[in-house]
Amino acid sequence: xxxxxxxxxxxxxxxxxxxxxxxxxxxxxxxxxxxxxxxxxxxxxxxxxxxxxxxxxxxxxxxxxxxxxxxxxxxxxxxxxxxxxxxxxxxxxxxxxxxxxxxxxxxxxxxxxxxxxxxxxxxxxxxxxxxxxxxxxxxxxxxxxxxxxxxxxxxxxxxxxxxxxxxxxxxxxxxxxxxxxxxxxxxxxxxxxxxxxxxxxxxxxxxxxxxxxxxxxxxxxxxxxxxxxxxxxxxxxxxxxxxxxxxxxxxxxxxxxxxxxxxxxxxxxxxxxxxxxxxxxxxxxxxxxxxxxxxxxxxxxxxxxxxxxxxxxxxxxxxxxxxxxxxxxxxxxxxxxxx
Ligand SMILES: [Fe+2]
Numbered sequence: 001x002x003x004x005x006x007x008x009x010x011x012x013x014x015x016x017x018x019x020x021x022x023x024x025x026x027x028x029x030x031x032x033x034x035x036x037x038x039x040x041x042x043x044x045x046x047x048x049x050x051x052x053x054x055x056x057x058x059x060x061x062x063x064x065x066x067x068x069x070x071x072x073x074x075x076x077x078x079x080x081x082x083x084x085x086x087x088x089x090x091x092x093x094x095x096x097x098x099x100x101x102x103x104x105x106x107x108x109x110x111x112x113x114x115x116x117x118x119x120x121x122x123x124x125x126x127x128x129x130x131x132x133x134x135x136x137x138x139x140x141x142x143x144x145x146x147x148x149x150x151x152x153x154x155x156x157x158x159x160x161x162x163x164x165x166x167x168x169x170x171x172x173x174x175x176x177x178x179x180x181x182x183x184x185x186x187x188x189x190x191x192x193x194x195x196x197x198x199x200x201x202x203x204x205x206x207x208x209x210x211x212x213x214x215x216x217x218x219x220x221x222x223x224x225x226x227x228x229x230x231x232x233x234x235x236x237x238x239x240x241x242x243x244x245x246x247x248x249x250x251x252x253x254x255x256x257x258x259x260x261x262x263x264x265x266x267x268x269x270x271x272x273x274x275x276x277x278x279x280x281x282x283x284x285x286x287x288x289x290x291x292x293x294x295x296x297x298x299x300x301x302x303x304x305x306x307x308x309x310x311x312x313x314x315x316x317x318x319x320x321x322x323x324x325x326x327x328x329x330x331x332x333x334x335x336x337x338x339x
Contacts, residue, residue, distance in 0.1 A: 003184070003273040003281070006062075007055045008074040014278070016049050018077035021105040023047070028104045029095055032120075032129050033331065039108045048109060056113035059282070069287060070184055072273060073280040078103050082172055084305050087137045091125055094132065103170050103309045104130045110168060110280065116313035117320045119164050121157075122328055122337045129333070133169065133308035143243065144212045148304055151292040152241035153185060153265055155285050156312065159211040159225035162323050162335050163238070164285040164312035171279040173307040179295035180306060182281060183272040185265065186288045187235030193264035198257045202231035206254035209244040230261060236286045241265065265289070275308065285312070 009017065020042060028035040042048050055073065062068045079102040086093040107130060111118050120129045135148035143151055157163045169182065191199065205227040227247045230239050238244075239261065246254045272293070275281060283290060297303045314320040320332055328336035 001269070001271050003070055003072050003271045005074045006059065006071040009051075009076060011075070013049065013051055014075050014077050017052055017106075018102065020047050020049060021077055021102050021109070022100075024101060024105045026101075028101055028108070028130055029126075029128055035101070035104070036108060036112075039105060040112055043109065043112055048113070052109070053113055056110065059114055069186070070271065070283045071281075073282075074276070074278065076106055076170065076278045076280045078106070078170065078172055078278050082307070084173075085132070085134060085307075087135055087304070090132060090134050090136055091128075103172055106280070107168055107170060107309065107311045110282075111311060111313055114282070114313075115316055116166055117317060117333050119162070119312040119314055119320075119333050119335070121160070121162075121335045127328070127334055129311065131310045131312075133306075133310050135304050135306070142212065143240070148306075150294050152243075153183070153289040153291045154240040154243070155238060155289060158238055158240040158244065159209040161226070162326060165287075165315035165319055166313040167283055167285045167290070168311045168313055169275060169279075169281045170309040171275040171277045172309050173305060174274075174276050174279075175299060175302040175306065176274070176276065177298045178303045178306070179274060180297075180303065181272040181274050181293045181295060183270055183291040183293055184283050184288055185268045185270050185290075187237050187284075187286075189268040189270075190237065190261070190264045190289070191235050193267045194260055198260045199231055201253050201257040202261065203229050204254070205229050206247055206250035207238075207244055207258070208247045209238070209240050212243075230257075232286075237289060238286070239289060241289075241291075282313075 023042065024038050026035040026038050059071050079100045081100060083097040118129045120127055125131050139147050141147065141149050155163060156167060207228055207230050209225045211223055228238055230237060230244065232238065246258055273281060326335050328334045
């Protein structure tokens with residue numbers, strides 16, 4: 001089933017929103033705290049258009065009242081000038097060549113209006129709070145955010161102790177003739193196909209997940225997770241298809257449970273969307289699994305330069321504060337990793 005847009009900004013609204021975001025001229029890659037503060041001022045001084053505030057309030061209400069957690073906004077403002085980064089070193093090339101920060105401002109304002117603070121890691125993209133889903137030649141064919149390949153069902157940063165509650169993706173350069181889909185399975189849908197006994201085993205710390213190649217390259221201490229459960233709380237999953245496996249000393253029933261979850265994922269109801277430029281997709285990272293499916297590439301060069309801007313978000317300030325001891329130099333949300 002295709003994910004239906006929750007709201008489509010009219011062209012007039014898009015222009016008005018863009019005009020507001022153009023006021024921000026702080027570089028979020030050099031001075032995130034000031035960038036964030038400036039965005040919060042735009043909100044507190046009522047410069048952010050009312051329709052965008054209303055949309056964000058409606059998202060929060062829908063989560064609370066209707067238990068719907070995936071939201072797609074269309075026709076959002078993005079940067080007019082969107083450079084193609086050098087695929088041998090896209091992150092550093094972005095620092096040099098991206099001169100406007102409309103997409104970043106949109107994601108920051110969205111995070112503040114939905115009360116979902118951002119999360120970043122000191123050793124991932126140099127501690128940036130805004131990431132690119134963009135192909136990096138070195139990671140072709142891998143399961144990382146810098147790949148141009150399919151991605152199996154997973155949560156982001158599965159192996160890491162601190163994981164985002166939500167992910168937000170913003171279409172910056174997408175080509176409609178290439179059918180590349182972002183898929184989502186809600187955790188509750190997976191649970192329908194798991195017996196109570198299997199669920200009980202999945203709740204035990206019998207499993208491990210290796211860090212992805214991009215994480216290992218950025219931080220040599222990040223090779224493999226501690227032993228973890230696959231299922232937590234009611235329907236929170238910690239799982240990366242083909243990566244998460246049983247720990248060496250796990251009992252045989254852990255392997256049976258691992259097979260059961262693979263089958264449940266195949267059977268579970270799935271949603272998907274072909275992201276377009278200006279699409280903002282907000283989805284749970286832990287209360288469900290997501291993937292990338294490349295169905296049909298009609299122009300390989302365009303597929304290679306597809307670009308989404310992305311943030312990791314906590315569900316609320318309480319969730320951010322749970323990890324207060326892990327943050328670098330009093331920057332809430334920036335996970336310290338170089339000790
Ligand atoms: Fe992902």
